[in-house]
Amino acid sequence: MTTLPLGAYRPGRTWLHRLPAGAKLLALLVTAVVVTVVRGPLSAVGFVVLATALVAWSGAPLRRTLRSLRGFALVAVALTAYQAWTRGWAPAVETVGDLLGMILLATVLTTTTAVDDLIDVITWALGPLRRLGVDPARVGLAFSLMIRALPTTLEIALQTRDAARARGLGRSPRALLVPMVVRVVANARATGDALHARGLGDD
Amino acid sequence: MGRIQLEEVTVHADTADGDLLVLDTTTVDLTERRIALVGPNGSGKSTLARLVNGLVEPSAGRVLVDGLDVVDDGPAVRRRVGFVFTDPSAQLVMPTALEDVALSLRRTHRDKTARRAAAQLVLERFGLGDLGDRSVHALSGGQRQLLALAGVLATDPDVLVADEPTTLLDLRNARLVGDLLLGLEQQLVLVTHDLELAARCERALMVDGGRVVADGPAADVVAHYRATA
Numbered sequence: 001m002t003t004l005p006l007g008a009y010r011p012g013r014t015w016l017h018r019l020p021a022g023a024k025l026l027a028l029l030v031t032a033v034v035v036t037v038v039r040g041p042l043s044a045v046g047f048v049v050l051a052t053a054l055v056a057w058s059g060a061p062l063r064r065t066l067r068s069l070r071g072f073a074l075v076a077v078a079l080t081a082y083q084a085w086t087r088g089w090a091p092a093v094e095t096v097g098d099l100l101g102m103i104l105l106a107t108v109l110t111t112t113t114a115v116d117d118l119i120d121v122i123t124w125a126l127g128p129l130r131r132l133g134v135d136p137a138r139v140g141l142a143f144s145l146m147i148r149a150l151p152t153t154l155e156i157a158l159q160t161r162d163a164a165r166a167r168g169l170g171r172s173p174r175a176l177l178v179p180m181v182v183r184v185v186a187n188a189r190a191t192g193d194a195l196h197a198r199g200l201g202d203d
Numbered sequence: 204m205g206r207i208q209l210e211e212v213t214v215h216a217d218t219a220d221g222d223l224l225v226l227d228t229t230t231v232d233l234t235e236r237r238i239a240l241v242g243p244n245g246s247g248k249s250t251l252a253r254l255v256n257g258l259v260e261p262s263a264g265r266v267l268v269d270g271l272d273v274v275d276d277g278p279a280v281r282r283r284v285g286f287v288f289t290d291p292s293a294q295l296v297m298p299t300a301l302e303d304v305a306l307s308l309r310r311t312h313r314d315k316t317a318r319r320a321a322a323q324l325v326l327e328r329f330g331l332g333d334l335g336d337r338s339v340h341a342l343s344g345g346q347r348q349l350l351a352l353a354g355v356l357a358t359d360p361d362v363l364v365a366d367e368p369t370t371l372l373d374l375r376n377a378r379l380v381g382d383l384l385l386g387l388e389q390q391l392v393l394v395t396h397d398l399e400l401a402a403r404c405e406r407a408l409m410v411d412g413g414r415v416v417a418d419g420p421a422a423d424v425v426a427h428y429r430a431t432a
Binding site for chain 1: 256258278282286290293294296302309336340
């Protein structure tokens with residue numbers, strides 16, 4: 001079965017795996033700021049090369065990672081065309097390169113960090129907001145559900161596509177989209193029931 | 204053994220066709236260790252089971268688990284009552300098997316290392332010890348249902364409600380999960396279409412048209428269901 005690399009933790013012993021989850025999250029945040037501030041297509045290309053090297057180092061299957069970027073490729077083509085038309089080629093390469101690099105770095109984060117660790121960091125980081133009524137544990141759980149939702153939604157999309165094809169409706173957007181949306185919503189409700197039944201979020 | 208009481212419980216549901224009576228003025232007192240709920244699709248047996256965990260709230264009447272009202276004492280009831288769904292996919296909320304069980308243990312094990320060690324022990328108890336780092340999406344149907352069970356039983360609830368837990372499984376896994384459920388120490392409320400499994404319980408309730416139409420020793424109720432179906 002095809003799954004998005006984002007959300008697929010792969011245990012390992014690399015330095016990236018051993019790095020604390022908080023440090024990796026912070027590094028991701030700082031990198032996002034830096035690549036936004038630093039201008040120019042060359043830095044963006046360098047960023048993509050560096051991020052690709054980190055993906056390879058993390059143990060994420062490179063071929064599957066690239067395959068999963070096909071969806072982004074459609075956006076990238078449209079974005080590049082629009083940016084090139086309105087601002088020129090250099091800003092287009094910079095924008096798309098920065099976006100691609102950040103997606104790859106996010107993949108490195110989820111490949112080398114157990115979600116359990118991410119929840120702990122988020123819960124710790126949001127601790128001071130308890131006074132304002134924020135429930136850090138609940139936010140951490142929501143974060144894990146968001147990561148989990150990516151492969152689940154993809155799985156539902158593939159099942160819906162197969163069902164549409166089996167009925168000879170593989171080219172009908174309505175036959176694909178309507179049941180998929182209904183099933184994703186049904187899955188979200190079932191997940192809510194399951195969380196409720198497990199008492200998660202009661203505290 | 205625990206005590207589950209439904210006192211004149213009625214459940215209505217809003218549907219596109221208007222108000223639907225799902226469960227009609229039902230009173231039962233469940234104290235046996237293994238209780239089966241049988242009946243046709245849409246009869247109200249799943250609704251009855253969901254009342255026990257507070258997933259469904261009664262429109263009238265009340266539901267008590269060991270004296271605790273499922274509406275007023277919801278969190279306390281959910282700590283006592285575990286729930287296993289037909290489709291384990293919706294129940295598994297973490298990316299890997301170990302993390303999903305560890306999630307259940309967050310309340311009781313604050314220390315991460317201890318939590319993971321406890322989760323690993325739970326996985327081994329259910330024969331999933333080698334699959335801790337496996338993505339839940341890469342598990343077979345039987346393994347997913349076992350993992351869902353492990354995640355629920357990790358917190359050691361007093362009561363387990365299982366809503367058709369073997370329906371999506373092949374014969375071998377259905378037997379495996381069925382045997383495991385019937386062998387549990389916990390009080391079990393089992394919604395099932397597997398009449399052989401139901402007959403192995405101590406007591407069974409047959410639900411039809413939103414009413415409990417037969418209640419007694421499981422073998423007798425199952426025989427009645429077979430004769431009237």
